[in-house]
Amino acid sequence: MSELAHGLLLQDQGRLEEAEACFYGVLAREPENDFVLGRLALCQMHQPGKKKSALASIDGAIRLRADEPFYHSLRSLILSDLRRGREAIESVDRALALDPDDSFTLSAKAAAYCAMDRWSEGEEWSRRALAVDPDNAMAANLLAHTLRLQGKSDLNAAAVARLLEADPEDSFAHVNAGWSALHRGDRRQAETHFREALRLDPESDAAREGLIESFRARSVFYRAYLSYCFFMQRFTGGKQWLIILGVYLAYQFSRRYLEKINPLYAGILAILWLAIVLWVWLAPGVGNFLILLDRSARLALKSGERHQGIAVGGGLALGVACAVAGFFTGYAPVLLAGVGLVASTIPASLAFANESRNGRIVFGVLAGLVYFGTLATFIIEAVRFPANGIHPITAALGGAALLAAIACTWLGNVRSLRHGSEG
Amino acid sequence: MADIPSLKQALAFSPENVPLLLMLGEAYLEQFSLEEARETYESALRVDPANPHARVQIARLLDLDGRGSEAILRLEQVCAEYPNYAQAWILRASFSLNENRAREAREFYERAISLDPTVKNEDLLKRIRQAGGQRVAEEPREPSPQRNADRQASAFYDPDFDDEDFDDDPFDDNDLEIEFEQRPNVDFERVGGMESVKEDIRMKILYPMENRELFEAYGKKAGGGVLLYGPPGCGKTLISRATAGEIKAKFLSVGLHQILDMWIGKSEEKLHEIFEMARRNAPAVLFFDEVDALAADRKDMRSSAGRTLINQFLAELDSESSKNDGVLVLGATNAPWHLDSAFLRPGRFDRLIFVPPPDEPARDQIIRIMAEGKPVSGLDPAGLAKKVKDFSGADLKAVFDQAIERALSEAMKTGKIVPVTQKDLLHAAKNVKPSTRKWFESARNYALYANQSGFYDDILHYLGIQK
Numbered sequence: 097m098s099e100l101a102h103g104l105l106l107q108d109q110g111r112l113e114e115a116e117a118c119f120y121g122v123l124a125r126e127p128e129n130d131f132v133l134g135r136l137a138l139c140q141m142h143q144p145g146k147k148k149s150a151l152a153s154i155d156g157a158i159r160l161r162a163d164e165p166f167y168h169s170l171r172s173l174i175l176s177d178l179r180r181g182r183e184a185i186e187s188v189d190r191a192l193a194l195d196p197d198d199s200f201t202l203s204a205k206a207a208a209y210c211a212m213d214r215w216s217e218g219e220e221w222s223r224r225a226l227a228v229d230p231d232n233a234m235a236a237n238l239l240a241h242t243l244r245l246q247g248k249s250d251l252n253a254a255a256v257a258r259l260l261e262a263d264p265e266d267s268f269a270h271v272n273a274g275w276s277a278l279h280r281g282d283r284r285q286a287e288t289h290f291r292e293a294l295r296l297d298p299e300s301d302a303a304r305e306g307l308i309e310s311f312r313a314r315s316v317f318y319r320a321y322l323s324y325c326f327f328m329q330r331f332t333g334g335k336q337w338l339i340i341l342g343v344y345l346a347y348q349f350s351r352r353y354l355e356k357i358n359p360l361y362a363g364i365l366a367i368l369w370l371a372i373v374l375w376v377w378l379a380p381g382v383g384n385f386l387i388l389l390d391r392s393a394r395l396a397l398k399s400g401e402r403h404q405g406i407a408v409g410g411g412l413a414l415g416v417a418c419a420v421a422g423f424f425t426g427y428a429p430v431l432l433a434g435v436g437l438v439a440s441t442i443p444a445s446l447a448f449a450n451e452s453r454n455g456r457i458v459f460g461v462l463a464g465l466v467y468f469g470t471l472a473t474f475i476i477e478a479v480r481f482p483a484n485g486i487h488p489i490t491a492a493l494g495g496a497a498l499l500a501a502i503a504c505t506w507l508g509n510v511r512s513l514r515h516g517s518e519g
Numbered sequence: 520m521a522d523i524p525s526l527k528q529a530l531a532f533s534p535e536n537v538p539l540l541l542m543l544g545e546a547y548l549e550q551f552s553l554e555e556a557r558e559t560y561e562s563a564l565r566v567d568p569a570n571p572h573a574r575v576q577i578a579r580l581l582d583l584d585g586r587g588s589e590a591i592l593r594l595e596q597v598c599a600e601y602p603n604y605a606q607a608w609i610l611r612a613s614f615s616l617n618e619n620r621a622r623e624a625r626e627f628y629e630r631a632i633s634l635d636p637t638v639k640n641e642d643l644l645k646r647i648r649q650a651g652g653q654r655v656a657e658e659p660r661e662p663s664p665q666r667n668a669d670r671q672a673s674a675f676y677d678p679d680f681d682d683e684d685f686d687d688d689p690f691d692d693n694d695l696e697i698e699f700e701q702r703p704n705v706d707f708e709r710v711g712g713m714e715s716v717k718e719d720i721r722m723k724i725l726y727p728m729e730n731r732e733l734f735e736a737y738g739k740k741a742g743g744g745v746l747l748y749g750p751p752g753c754g755k756t757l758i759s760r761a762t763a764g765e766i767k768a769k770f771l772s773v774g775l776h777q778i779l780d781m782w783i784g785k786s787e788e789k790l791h792e793i794f795e796m797a798r799r800n801a802p803a804v805l806f807f808d809e810v811d812a813l814a815a816d817r818k819d820m821r822s823s824a825g826r827t828l829i830n831q832f833l834a835e836l837d838s839e840s841s842k843n844d845g846v847l848v849l850g851a852t853n854a855p856w857h858l859d860s861a862f863l864r865p866g867r868f869d870r871l872i873f874v875p876p877p878d879e880p881a882r883d884q885i886i887r888i889m890a891e892g893k894p895v896s897g898l899d900p901a902g903l904a905k906k907v908k909d910f911s912g913a914d915l916k917a918v919f920d921q922a923i924e925r926a927l928s929e930a931m932k933t934g935k936i937v938p939v940t941q942k943d944l945l946h947a948a949k950n951v952k953p954s955t956r957k958w959f960e961s962a963r964n965y966a967l968y969a970n971q972s973g974f975y976d977d978i979l980h981y982l983g984i985q986k
Contacts, residue, residue: 101779105815109857294968298856299961395967395984 100132110299112139133157134167141174150174165191169204176204179515181212199229206238213332218242233259233266240272244279245329252276267297274306279326283313304396311393312383321379374442377505378408381445385409404448407463411441428486429477432494436470439501446508455513462500462507469497523547535566537573544576551894551936553580571601575610582614590614605635613643621652628652641704706764710757711884716874720745720762723870724847728766744836744848744867746810748855749874750958752913754881755851756808758874762849763804771797772806775813778828787831794835794846801845810850810868811857829859836867853958855974856965863974873977876911876955879904885912889919894926896938903944909953921947 103118119136123129134157140150154171161167168191175184185208191201202225209217219242225235236259243252256276259269274289287310293303312318328336347369354362384405387393397405415437422431443463450456473490480487486494507513526543533539540563547556557580563573574597581590591614597607608631615624624647631638707717724745727734747755756772763770771793778789790813797805807813817826836848850868852858862868877885882904890898907915922943929937963982966975979985 102775102812105812109811109815109854111854111857291968294964295971296969298964298968304964 103132104135107135107139110297112143115139116143128160130157130160130164130167133160134164134170137170137174141170141177147174147178151178163194165194165198165201167191168194169198169201172204172208176207176211179211181208181214184208184211197228199225199232199235202228203232203235203238206235206242210238210242213329215242215245215330219246231262233263233268236262237268237272240276244272244276245326247326247330249280252279265296267293267300267303270296271300271302271306274303274310278306278309278313278322281319281323283310283319286310286313307396308384308387308401311387311390311396312380315383315386317375318379318383318386321375324376373505377442377508378412378445380449381405381408381441382412384449385413398449400449404445407444407448408441411437411444415439415441427481429474429481432477432490433470433474436466436473436494436497439498440466440470442501442508443504446504446514450513451515452513458507458513459504462504465500466497469493469500473497523550537563537567537570540566541570541572541576544573548576548580551938553583553936556580569600571597571604571607575604575607579610587614587617603634605631605638608634609638609640609643612647616643616647616650616652619650621647621650623652624650625652704764705757705761707761709764710754710761710881712878712881713754713758713874714878714880716758716872719872720758720765723872724762725765728847744850744862745870745872746855746858746863746868747849747851747872747874748853750876750911750955750962751853752911752954753874753876754912755874756806759804759806759849759851762847763806766802766804766847768802768804768845768847769800770804770806771800772808775809778813784827786828790828790831790835794838794843797846798842802847803845804847804849807848807850809852811852811854814850814858814862814868816857816859817861829861833861833867836862854961856961856969871974871977873981875981876909876953882907882910882915885915889915893919893923894936894938895940895944897941898944899941903941903948906945907948907953909955910948910951911953911955914951914953914955917951918944918947921950 099118100122103115103122106112106115106118116136116139119132119139122132123136126132133153137150137154137157140146140153151171151174154167154174157164158167158171168187172184172188172191175181175187185205188201188205188208191198191204195201202221206218206221206225209215209221218238222235222239222242225232226239229235236255240252240255240259243255253276256269256273259266260273263269270289270293274286274293277283277286277289287307290303290307290310293300294307297303309322313322328339331339347365351362351365351369354365381404384397384401385408386405387397388402388405388409394402415434417434418430418437419434422428422434440463443459443466446459447456447463450459473494476487476490476493477483523543523546526539526546530536530539530543540559544556544559544563547553547559557577560573560577560580563570564577567573574593578590578594578597581587581593591611594607594611594614597604598611601607608627612624612627612631615621615627628640628644628647707720710717747759749755759772760770773793778793779786793805797803814829814832817829836843848868850862851874855871858868863871879901883900886898886900886903890900907918910918919939922939925943925947926937926939959978959982962975962978963984966978966982966984970976970979976985
């Protein structure tokens with residue numbers, strides 16, 4: 097018994113890698129043990145970068161015992177984590193055909209809808225799961241999550257209160273409560289909940305990320321950005337694009353209209369639009385930069401987030417300072433360097449703390465290009481100073497750097513360049 | 520060892536001198552000139568065809584050459600012809616162990632020791648034990664209550680306590696398949712570096728034991744439980760053995776597999792037996808490796824059976840003070856955060872010692888030990904130790920393994936022994952990532968967010984987060 101029992105204990109303790117090794121040990125002796133394969137899949141799905149292995153393990157368990165609804169539900173949850181919502185629904189439907197009243201399966205279906213950002217269906221299925229088993233913590237958490245993302249604040253507050261009442265020692269319930277508080281704009285309450293979640297489970301990434309958001313939300317500008325994010329989260333991907341396009345068209349229409357009245361108003365609107373667009377890209381990096389200034393809060397940041405804070409927040413501050421100084425002194429090299437540094441913050445905001453390895457490479461290369469262009473421009477113009485006009489090489493390099501920065505605002509919307517392939 | 524040219528010179532005058540030939544063979548073996556060694560031993564056999572030493576050494580060389588079956592056959596012949604030749608049995612134990620026959624290896628090892636105690640090889644014995652080679656059942660021994668009572672009566676911490684009357688045979692409990700290591704031959708002097716840990720142990724374990732009466736005057740107990748925690752592979756077991764060596768107590772290392780049993784109630788029974796055995800053999804250090812699995816947080820346990828084992832463990836630790844007198848319970852864990860908080864209350868594991876990755880002197884010593892018996896040339900242990908910051912003992916072993924593999928592949932190409940150089944080791948060190956980093960990532964999270972009682976202050980100090 098001991099290796100399997102030890103593995104189960106380690107899994108309960110959250111020591112997943114060690115538990116996985118134990119399960120592999122058992123499987124070496126009993127390769128046809130579907131129970132162990134199921135436990136192995138559970139272990140793997142909660143480890144970063146192992147979701148595909150989890151899928152292979154649960155497929156192995158299903159091959160050995162296809163009439164076990166739990167395995168199909170688990171497969172559905174893994175697929176949801178991989179953001180393969182449609183397949184997740186197919187899998188969970190198989191489980192429901194075997195056992196239509198299983199609360200875990202019903203909540204797996206809710207999770208599958210959440211993976212597709214279909215919050216209302218997610219809410220519906222988590223309610224069904226709770227109707228069968230009111231103590232189903234996963235369903236209760238999903239319900240609170242879906243309510244929050246639909247903007248149903250009162251219902252969300254009640255759901256969160258119920259969660260905490262049912263188990264005040266549940267780390268995930270505190271994470272939910274933290275997000276709920278952030279949604280309300282109560283960052284202090286959010287920080288308290290996220291800290292409590294971390295006390296209960298110090299390795300919870302969800303709690304750590306929440307805590308960082310609550311730190312960033314100390315800035316009023318960041319809170320505005322959060323409100324924008326919360327608003328957009330209510331909609332599925334396609335609808336989000338429609339909203340962005342609609343706002344863009346409204347901006348273009350307004351700008352042209354204002355140009356006819358007074359070009360100054362149109363200019364102000366254009367600067368405002370640019371600032372808002374930039375802020376959407378730079379807010380997390382600037383937020384991290386502000387956290388870096390707080391001696392105790394900075395400990396919550398991972399190294400990628402620290403680098404992002406330095407490159408984006410530091411780059412922006414230095415860039416603006418250089419641009420302003422160059423503008424007022426008339427020293428063009430510093431002004432150009434400032435503009436280059438500001439431009440570099442866009443690829444830099446995507447190069448660090450990016451889940452996708454490809455994304456880190458692509459945006460890292462683009463950031464390097466912008467830094468190189470900025471440095472070369474500065475050196476060439478400093479050597480030429482004072483000179484009339486801009487040297488053709490400077491123009492080419494500066495143009496390329498700016499183009500690279502603008503390209504990032506488009507590439508940043510490519511999902512595979514922002515999210516890890518294994519979720 | 521005499522040098523090879525002078526031995527050759529001597530042999531020029533006396534070519535049939537078997538002792539000289541054997542010495543030359545040893546000299547060649549020492550410098551890994553395996554071909555020459557074999558030729559020399561064969562020359563010795565031409566003069567004295569039955570010489571057991573030359574035959575054993577040829578078997579050893581055949582094994583090194585990858586001709587294991589032939590080596591075993593030759594060795595079996597020596598054992599059959601010279602059943603009282605201890606060296607042959609020791610080598611046979613080693614061969615059996617290599618073939619994963621740990622019990623047989625143990626049997627051969629015991630036989631060798633009984634023939635000639637000087638052939639004792641602690642490292643081999645340890646490897647046999649780790650492979651599951653427990654001591655072969657002997658004739659049932661009469662329990663000796665008087666002996667144990669005498670020993671218990673001898674004050675655990677009495678500096679005048681003379682243990683000469685007790686023999687040094689390892690104590691066995693065949694039912695439990697656990698055995699005491701009689702007075703471990705390791706003490707703090709033999710553990711390189713780790714000065715801060717040693718000092719911590721002195722302050723928290725040794726001085727209280729030495730000044731027992733003083734402690735009692737303040738109403739404090741000197742024995743009890745101490746929890747060692749830190750990243751894996753960083754010497755928690757070694758420092759525990761050295762602690763036992765320091766207080767001149769027997770050392771009993773208990774692994775999870777020795778306690779867990781599939782039958783309900785049996786695990787608790789085994790645990791009780793182990794404590795009873797330690798009490799009978801006091802003064803003793805009872806060392807629980809991976810104690811987090813035995814003392815897991817009860818809210819992590821799915822089965823009630825697991826909880827009863829925890830309750831039993833708590834009961835054993837809480838045993839009336841007189842019962843546990845002379846028994847120091849040491850627990851080691853990589854995951855102190857998974858321990859049930861009940862274990863950390865006074866009287867249980869109420870003293871905590873953080874065992875960090877080996878420091879530079881410790882790494883230096885580990886490197887020296889690892890280089891022993893291997894064809895390493897130009898080794899600069901201090902230089903290498905500097906380059907492998909945060910490496911655990913296991914990581915250093917990985918460095919050596921990689922470097923040796925590289926040298927071996929070269930040797931296979933050239934057909935000659937290629938020594939492992941400092942450069943190879945440094946190169947390998949670059950490829951091995953310290954496994955302790957991952958542990959510190961987790962530990963850092965616990966220290967930052969779940970350190971309300973100051974439990975993890977040592978980790979914060981180590982990481983430089985808290986001054």
